[in-house]
Amino acid sequence: MNNNWHSDAYSKLGQSLNERHTDQLSTQLSVFQSALVNFAREHGEEIKQNSEFRNKFTQICQSVGIDPLDLLLYSGSVSKTSKSQSSKTQSDNYFISLAVRIVEVCQETRDINGGLIPLKELVSIIRENSYINIEVTESDVEKSLSTLNTLGKGYDILTIHDKKWLKFTSALGGSISNDQKKVYELCGFMGGYVTYRLLRDNYAWDKLRCKTVIDEMIMNGFLWVDSQGEGAEWQYWEPSWISS
């Protein structure tokens, strides 16, 4: 009995020591991380010019879990509105690194949404994924896309039902037809899905037209099928619902 009590007390003590240790370490880590961020802001120019210095700095960033791209975004976002010459390069950097992020997110989410993503969702993913708090706005994304499009078309902004979407076509080649747009528009009204009946009632499409559009959109990954809707009528859902 006594023995039991002792081992219990020891393990409790051990646990609390461990916890305290972890706490201290994570505080130290975050202090160090924010120091790095400040450092990058103050010595940005040097980091850029001296390649050896830059290599070392990038290594440190990676070892403490900061993506150097985040730093670039961060230092750029501060100066994106300013007009002086040095901050002009910084803000160029900002839009270029933002473009890299946009491409990353589009690639990562393509298997879920077929390459069509609401701008709002894109921005919130970019914000969530970065360690430092970066104020990315939708208009930043649009600006950044114009940089991307100089490398070849592939990223387009669409407006469907008052909502802006980013269409990422390089994977599928095709563009979005008017009918497909209308399907997404109706999804927006209906809280995420359409059915043949809804399409017929709203657009007076015949069955064949519905089937052609829907099947094509399923094939492209723009719609998910749901066979368990009310009244056994199949529903077709647009996947941005998952994260919105």
Add this chain to the structure above:
Amino acid sequence: MTTEFTFPKIHSFPPLYTKQPNATILSNQLDSWSQIVLQYCEYYKITSMTLHGTPKVSQLDVNLESLPSLFQNKTINRTVNSDLQTSIFNHLIHKLNKAEYINPKKPDLGIYIYWRTIVEWAQLLYDFVDKSGQLGTVLTLYELTKSEDSGVPESLRNLDEALLIKVLKEVLIKQGKAQLLMTEEGEIGGVKIV
């Protein structure tokens, strides 16, 4: 356990309950389901399930029937049918190697869910025996996972005996780190970890 497992948002996405015809989307759907199964099982420390996704064995002292249902979402009135259930488990078993039939000859017995792989289980077991200074000592199966005063760590407590034996046989014995001592009746009398 007081708080219920929080399912990720996608668990309330109605089409998740219908097998998707587009192959790329389907593989994504199966990945999502696999993640849900693994997180759910880890949360409730469930080490094996039936082929219908009903928990069979958990390390926790909970009423398994009271747990929220994995493949049925009453709020949106959707259920995973058995065809999709089979696809999900096949994905977990063959694609991700995160599950295994309890007995491949009798699939109806259910499957082990490896939110911790058997190699990881073996490592935990070995570390516990090592740290408690019991390497080379003959221990009973009971002492390895159940005993109150042998300092069994939380992670190993109440581990399913069948899984424990599997871990011993398929990992530790193969690595030459364990020996089983059999009784005359052919049962496992003790384990020596060295």
